Structures are given as C-alpha cells and as structure tokens.
Amino acid sequence: MTRGTAKARAVTKPAVKRIARKRAPGKDTLLVHSGRGRGGLVNPPVERASTILHPRLAEYEASWSADRFEGLTYGLHGTHTAFALEEALGALEGCRRPILLPSGLAAITTALLACVKSGDHLLVADSAYGPTRKFCDVHLKRFGVETTYYDSLIGAGIQSLLRPNTRAVFCEAPGSLTFEMQDIPAIASVAHAHGAAVLMDNTWATPYFFDALAHGVDLSIQAGTKYISGHSDVLLGSIATTERWWRPVRDTVADYGYSVSPDDCYLALRGLRTLGVRLRAHQSGGIAVAEWLQGRPEVKRVLHPALPDDPGHALWTRDFTGACGLFGMELQPVPKAAAAAFVDGLRLFGIGASWGGYESLIVPAKFTRTATSRRFAGPLLRLHVGLEDPADLIADLERGFAAMAKRA
Ligand SMILES: *Cc1c(COP(=O)(O)O)cnc(C)c1O
16 A cells, blocks of 8 residues: 555545554454454354374474474364364453363363462462362362462452462452452552462453453453353353463363364354343343342342442442343342242243353352351342343342242
C-alpha cells in the first residue's frame, strides 16, 4: 500500500484505518476469527490420529529430535483440531497456546504438580473448588507438599502467611459456592516479590470477563467444561501461562500422558465462538433473577458480586468486566425438608452437578472451610441461570417457594 499525501490523509477513510490498526480487535472478533479451518473451510476438520506417518526415516527422526509440541509429531500432543482450539483460546487469554487437559480438575492438579515439589509450601484460597482442596490434602500431602488455606478476603495480608519455602499461591475468584471476591493483583504482587507462582481458577469469569494474566496471574486455569464448551456435553480443561511457565507446564501435561480428543476440541471450539453472546445473556438473566430473589422474604441473602451491596462488589467492578450466571443464595433458616421441597418444586431448574451450559441448574452447597469464620445459618443453594427467559425462571422459583411454604 502506498502512503497518501497529507491532503489525502485528511479524508475520513485513512484516518479510520489508522485508528483501526492501532486498536486491538475486541474479544468477540477474536473468538470468531481465530483458529479457523484451512483451505476455505470455516471450521477445522476433526483430525483423529495417534500415528503420524513420515515419508522417510530422516523426517521421522527429525520430528522427534525437534520440539515435540511444534507441528504434528504424535497424536498425544494434538492434531490441527487441538491447535485451532489452542489458537482461539490463546487469542482470548492473551497468551501463546494455552495447554489443554481432559477436565478442569486435571488442569488444576497438573498446574499444581508443575509448580511444587517435595518440601515446598503452598497457599490455597479457603473457598477454592472442593476437589482442589482434596488434591492438596491427600495427594500433594503424600508427595511432601504442605498446604495452608487462607481467607479469600486476605488481599496483601497474604504476606504474613509466606514461608521461605512457599512456592505457589492458588486463587479462585469468586470462590466456589460462597462467592467471595479476591484482590488478585494485591496477592500477585506479594507472591511475586517472594518468588512464588500465582495460579488462579478463573472458571467463573472466564478470560472473557477477567484477564487473569494481565492482572498478575502466572497460570490461569479454566474448566472448559463450563462456559467455554457451554453445552453440557464436553469435559475439558486448560492452563494459560506466562512465557516463563509454558514449557514446564506443557512438559508436565505431556509427561503425565494427558491428551484431549479431537472431537472434544472441535465441540469446545464450536462453543467458544458464541462465548461472548452467551455470557452476556447469562449475566443479564442471572442479575435479573438475583435481584428478584433479594426481594423475597424467604431469602436471607444473595451471594453475587455484581450486586451493589455484595461485599465483593468493589473488587468485581475494579477488575472484572462482567458476571456469569452462577451465584448463591442463603435461605432464611428452615427445616431441611422445606428447602428440599423448594428445589423439588422447580421445573425449569435442573438438579445436577456442573454448570455453564445453556440450561438452568440448582444444587445445595456443601463445602469445607478451615481458614474462614463466615458461617451460614440457613440452607445455602447454588443457582446457575441458563439461557431461558428470565421471567419464566422467576415464575419457576415462585413455584418453588409456594411448594416450600406448604412444608415449612
Ligand atoms: C467444575 C469446576 C472445576 C472442574 O471442572 P471439571 O471439568 O468438572 O473437572 C474446576 N473449578 C471450578 C471452579 C469448577 O466449578
């Protein structure tokens, strides 16, 4: 392209182009245009392979002496279907090739295994996902790694818990089931000054609503099972890392023998295209339902950082750009049978594990806390607001409360 004269540049079009070139593409644009098919295909094909054939021995040997993660080497390390998903997810996370795992939990445990060794000390948020705690308490303990749980509200105060052998800090915000926000940048700056890695389970906000790496996280973990795939038919995990951590984490994942099937990569990539529109709908539906619940006499409090009176609202507003459809509510103290009548009285909210699909779900919240004194007097429930009409979900909850009134 030739440069125009000063006069030509004065007209609108080049000026717009100059701005467009400076401005980074938005996340929705990245999600649509990254990781596309080749040769005119909009989508990459599902490439199933264990063996990759080479024309001659020299090429075969070269493929193994070179980086096993570059190009096609062996099906374990992925084919173009996985590479396309890595590219699209990387565009969203703001990093090179996030590392794929067959579940969110596998991403958590492998990320931890890549960061700690026998004799190390680990700090984990008290409100981390339950199976994360179990992995630390049972398996990391067995390998000689000691875990201390910290109050999610600790912020820069985490300094007081650091030991000379503290190698990693594991965050999750908002916390599983109790939805406490954390001051991630404050925790990251203290941890980094100490030389500890910062890991974060960013499943709730996804990289769409929270740029974990830009806020000081070194290893950002996603249960792609949830909103990334978005349709309750895939199990997937990913770890997005800073440059420093990519090789050790990628090697750990390969050395443990993890691989994600190309079919699941294809489904996740298909879900990822619409992450933005889905999340915005989950957000507005979730807030509408949460606000309605706040006005109900049966509800003691709603745990949702996007609500202005939530204790985590200021942090959420400062660091996050949106909220998903998952939140909690504490009922006024009622007998267990009454809470069960409420849940059983719902027709649109399904009863089942996991979340992040297009459908609404509800489950009672069961959790362990050892570093926090906050307790709940009434039954705690976790709601996932799906993509149904919010008015129908509200009518459904009203039906549940009517069923509960009969049992109270
Ligand atoms: C569901 C979940 C996971 C685990 O994901 P799986 O794919 O089910 O293993 C991890 N972290 C959080 C916060 C979750 O909600």
